[in-house]
Amino acid sequence: MMKLRFWGVRGSIPCPGAKTMKYGGNGACMELRVENRKEIIVIDAGSGIRELGNTLVANDLPNGPLRLALYLSHTHWDHIMGFPYFTPIYIPGTKMTVHGPVTYEDDPLKDVVGGQMKYRYFPINVGELASDIEYKRLREEPDMDLGDGLLLTTKFLNHPITALGYRFEYQGKIICTCYDHEPYRNLFITDPDHPEYDEAMAYEGEEVAQEQNQAVEDFFKGADLLVHDSQYTAEEYKSRVNWGHSTYEWAIAAANRAGVKRLALFHHDPDRTDAQIDEMAKTYCEPGKYGDTEVFFATEGSEIIV
Amino acid sequence: MEEDGAANRKAINRFIKRMPSLSTTVGKVMEICSRTDASPNELNKVISLDPVLTGQVLKLINSAYYSLMNKVTSLTRAITMLGMNTVKNMALSTAIIRSVSGAKKSKSLPTKKFWAHSIATGVCAKLLAKANGVPVMECEEYFVAGLLHDLGKIPFGDEYIDVLEKVKQEYLPLIDVERDMLGVDHQEVGRLIAEKWKLNEAMTSSIAFHHDVEAAPEEHRVRVAYVGLANMYANILEFGYAGDPFPAADGADVMLKITGLTWDMFGEVATEVEEEIEKAQVFLQS
Numbered sequence A: 001m002m003k004l005r006f007w008g009v010r011g012s013i014p015c016p017g018a019k020t021m022k023y024g025g026n027g028a029c030m031e032l033r034v035e036n037r038k039e040i041i042v043i044d045a046g047s048g049i050r051e052l053g054n055t056l057v058a059n060d061l062p063n064g065p066l067r068l069a070l071y072l073s074h075t076h077w078d079h080i081m082g083f084p085y086f087t088p089i090y091i092p093g094t095k096m097t098v099h100g101p102v103t104y105e106d107d108p109l110k111d112v113v114g115g116q117m118k119y120r121y122f123p124i125n126v127g128e129l130a131s132d133i134e135y136k137r138l139r140e141e142p143d144m145d146l147g148d149g150l151l152l153t154t155k156f157l158n159h160p161i162t163a164l165g166y167r168f169e170y171q172g173k174i175i176c177t178c179y180d181h182e183p184y185r186n187l188f189i190t191d192p193d194h195p196e197y198d199e200a201m202a203y204e205g206e207e208v209a210q211e212q213n214q215a216v217e218d219f220f221k222g223a224d225l226l227v228h229d230s231q232y233t234a235e236e237y238k239s240r241v242n243w244g245h246s247t248y249e250w251a252i253a254a255a256n257r258a259g260v261k262r263l264a265l266f267h268h269d270p271d272r273t274d275a276q277i278d279e280m281a282k283t284y285c286e287p288g289k290y291g292d293t294e295v296f297f298a299t300e301g302s303e304i305i306v
Numbered sequence B: 001m002e003e004d005g006a007a008n009r010k011a012i013n014r015f016i017k018r019m020p021s022l023s024t025t026v027g028k029v030m031e032i033c034s035r036t037d038a039s040p041n042e043l044n045k046v047i048s049l050d051p052v053l054t055g056q057v058l059k060l061i062n063s064a065y066y067s068l069m070n071k072v073t074s075l076t077r078a079i080t081m082l083g084m085n086t087v088k089n090m091a092l093s094t095a096i097i098r099s100v101s102g103a104k105k106s107k108s109l110p111t112k113k114f115w116a117h118s119i120a121t122g123v124c125a126k127l128l129a130k131a132n133g134v135p136v137m138e139c140e141e142y143f144v145a146g147l148l149h150d151l152g153k154i155p156f157g158d159e160y161i162d163v164l165e166k167v168k169q170e171y172l173p174l175i176d177v178e179r180d181m182l183g184v185d186h187q188e189v190g191r192l193i194a195e196k197w198k199l200n201e202a203m204t205s206s207i208a209f210h211h212d213v214e215a216a217p218e219e220h221r222v223r224v225a226y227v228g229l230a231n232m233y234a235n236i237l238e239f240g241y242a243g244d245p246f247p248a249a250d251g252a253d254v255m256l257k258i259t260g261l262t263w264d265m266f267g268e269v270a271t272e273v274e275e276e277i278e279k280a281q282v283f284l285q286s
Helices: A049-059 A109-114 A199-219 A248-257 A274-284 B002-017 B026-034 B040-048 B051-065 B075-100 B111-131 B136-148 B159-170 B174-182 B186-196 B201-209 B218-236 B251-259 B263-284
Strands: A002-008 A029-034 A040-043 A067-071 A095-100 A132-137 A141-147 A150-156 A164-170 A173-178 A225-229 A262-266 A294-297 A303-305
Touching: A002 A049, A002 A173, A029 A049, A029 A164, A040 A049, A095 A109, A109 A132, A150 A199, A164 A199, A173 A199, A199 A248, A199 B040, A199 B075, A225 A248, A248 A262, A248 A274, A274 A294, B002 B186, B026 B040, B040 B051, B040 B075, B040 B136, B051 B075, B051 B111, B051 B136, B111 B136, B111 B218, B111 B263, B136 B201, B136 B218, B159 B174, B174 B186, B186 B201, B201 B218, B218 B251
Parallel strands: A040 A067, A067 A095, A095 A132, A173 A225, A225 A262, A262 A294
Antiparallel strands: A002 A029, A002 A303, A029 A040, A141 A150, A150 A164, A164 A173
């Protein structure tokens, strides 16, 4: 059994307020508990991680020092900004491993994540933390054995910097994340009359895009729960191509093709109001309307058990 | 001679260890990379015309991103999978590193002419493959294989001047003179570089066997033969200069047989080869 709880569901920037009360205004963060596993898995350190930290200190710390594994989808600010406010990192005895990808030219993961804990930005320096934190850079890799029967597969996604999707598998149950992610597309000029047109590039660009989209779907194939980027409507996407995010339509169609059982639409745009989501839910979440996948909008504080 | 050979190998190994890249296209790469409106096509083109940079970028991509080696085999693939920014950054930093680290200027092989030869070989291999029905997607890899085939000549030092001189005076195939005077040839050195840069087996084979096609691994032999023929074509027609104006002609028949090409087909693609090379010349102007 695995239990996933949403502590933050927003993309880009936290947006608390009257218009986001229902679905939540905190940035990306999830807690994943795996049956019989002492270590608590946290996915992403958006602003939602603050409340998670407080809850862990209140409920879990009394049972002994915290063992945590943080998996970062990528290092854009909305996915790491909560890190300095995660109370367990200040508590002696806490052991945490921070996993995540690093874009080629960037510094080591410790500097990228810890870089926001410099006196210039924050009153405490990353070197002053009382907990024991280890940083581990991840690449694309299948079936990593995390122990206790838990397997992890990582997959590179399409985003302006390196981003990873995670696939956790335990006793035949699968939970996947696929954000921040935009469908791959042919980036090369396809108009034969264009002066820069190159047949081979146009052809291979198309082939690779299709192949990569298929690879992403294979990655979350058969998932019991898929948490997928869906920041934009199809209309909004037209002016946001290459920003690295998906549409509702794409997420739903891809999940269906891959035989996903439940799809959590995630990484809501900060401008998306509760009323707008409720309205869209009438269409997108209607059972059976878009295939067999059960579709819902991720809501802060909600829990899913698989 | 054996002692000389050993000393040469040592010197070459030392060089390969700290080997930078050629610097001819650095300016172009920097210009493209600094423009926000550069198209993926432009980026692809400017990098792919520089054999050393192409090799380095692919090497970086594979080592920086993937656990499995040789996964990303073309720039088109790299740009689609990792995006313009990442590939730009890789190319730019690679180019900068090599320009500041002061690439060794070869007295024996002038960089621009060496380059022109590499490009001509790449273009010719690609167009011959295309004319002979090789799938479009694979043709680009023939181009890269052609571009990189002579990498092994770069580490040679001043002793190479004597080698090139002897080739000219006695009308000999370069590789024979290399073996005779240096105890090591550019295929062997090229293989070392290919290994250092973790190029895939198909490319490595083109570098290591383009003068000994029959010794190439069977699965790559056809591509190596295309590169071997393209190399011969570029040498004989003097597109650029890579020190081998009198290649051994006896390998040609074997390569024609392996590829299924005829001499007539060279005539058919000649104009297109020249046009493509002409286009590529833009990138050789510093």
